[in-house]
Amino acid sequence: MPISTSYRTILYHILAWAAFITYEVLLVELISPTTTAWWEWTCWYTLNICLFYFFAHVVLQYTVKHKQLLLLPLLVPAIVAGYITIQVGLESVINLFRDEPESFSINRVFLLRATWRCIYFLGFSTAYWFTRQTIKNTKHINKIELQRLQAEREKAELTKGLARSQNALHQAQVSPHLLFNTLNFIYNSVQDVSPKASKGVLLLSEVMHYALQRVQEDGKTDLKNEVEHIERYIALNQLRFSYPLQLQMKCCGQLQGRIPPLLLLTFVENIFKHGDLTDPSQAAQILVSSIQNQLYFSTNNKKRKHHAARGHGIGIQNAKTRLTQYYTENDYTLAIQEDDQHHRLSLKINLT
Known part of the structure; x- marks a missing residue:
């Protein structure tokens, strides 16, 4: 000792x-x-x-x-x-x-x-x-x-970080412009040849536009825009498969309020990465409800029997980090339950 x-x-x-x-x-x-x-x-x-x-x-x-x-x-x-x-x-x-x-x-x-x-x-x-x-x-x-x-040393690191951020900003200002022009060109080119492909290009353009758009000063976006983005994301993924995806999304309330962008999408992406969307008897469920300045969001899906474990949990962890950055412990609750077959998530946020 x-x-x-x-x-x-x-x-x-x-x-x-x-x-x-x-x-x-x-x-x-x-x-x-x-x-x-x-x-x-x-x-x-x-x-x-x-x-x-x-x-x-x-x-x-x-x-x-x-x-x-x-x-x-x-x-x-x-x-x-x-x-x-x-x-x-x-x-x-x-x-x-x-x-x-x-x-x-x-x-x-x-x-x-x-x-x-x-x-x-x-x-x-x-x-x-x-x-x-x-x-x-x-x-x-x-x-x-x-x-x-x-x-x-911290000042030097901040200076380097600022330089990297400025470079990333300049790249972000150029790359989306080129991306959307290219997607627009592809959409016009395949519109008459393949309506399905043109629809996919249009959905991809809208998804990318939402993901790359600048947020407001509070760092948040309208809940209604987030839900519409999730719907487009689901529709885009449906085009990738020849069979109908067993996924049901339900929205309740006025969908008013503001939340960090792409927050709910992270949980939806987790369903596509690790969920089994082929079983009609156990379709994945997504519920979004906004009542009296309270956001209720939940997912329930069956797990795939065999899927790559790489990257599992990183998206969820990033979402938890963003929640702690924007809200206090009293303003939100996040509960995750899972076993070998199912994954359930429940999120409640005070939007006031």
Whole structure:
């Protein structure tokens, strides 16, 4: 289990203090051998450690954060005086628990030693605070730099995407014009030769015209136009087969309102891709109803026993994505039920 950042930091501090205290204690013992007990060292270093963190996390943090650096010349002497006072009291208490009490007096040597010890740890505390702030500022700068690089990369990707979109727009402006002129030429050429072929060309032209037409600012089209497009799509597919397609479409209501274009067609295409439209006893059903600003759309079809699985579900997934882009979760419900033989879909949209 990995150690969290806070626990790792605490561990580093403990190890640093352990090394520092070991160094000082060994140095003192070597220079002037004493019989200082371990609990005495604990008391003194507890005071020094508290001074260290108090000055760094309270005094320096407050004065810098509130821009009160002029208070430091006043606070430092007060801290030194408080440190000396605590040392006097601590020495008196420790002396009570020693096996052999030592003589103790507040003289010049004691005051100089205590003052030097206080300034010594204040210096370490200041260095620690500056180091900590430097690391913190460096991380902040690196974070800002990373955000800037990410923003530049996103901007570059958007620029490339805009260029591709502009190219696609120019192509879309040229290709439909050529396509419809060609379809019109084919329609006029085969009208007298094959009425069925000419009807197919006409339906294809209308289907393509609807698919390529520009949408309005809200990105939607009239529900009535979508339904008419589905009817043309079904009629066009009927021309492809020599047998009648077992597919029934029923429309109810005024068919008012606006929806994203080609949304319902995606579900109808799914019927042609994966449905069995040859069984008269189980004809595919399509229902479109618009009542009181509510759109109800449902499909029910028998599945083909053998069909290519490639691309299955992609159209449905794209339709789900478009629904989430145009509507909130409360504005629509989409339910899909299927088994080995049948596929059922039910969609309800609030058109207001």
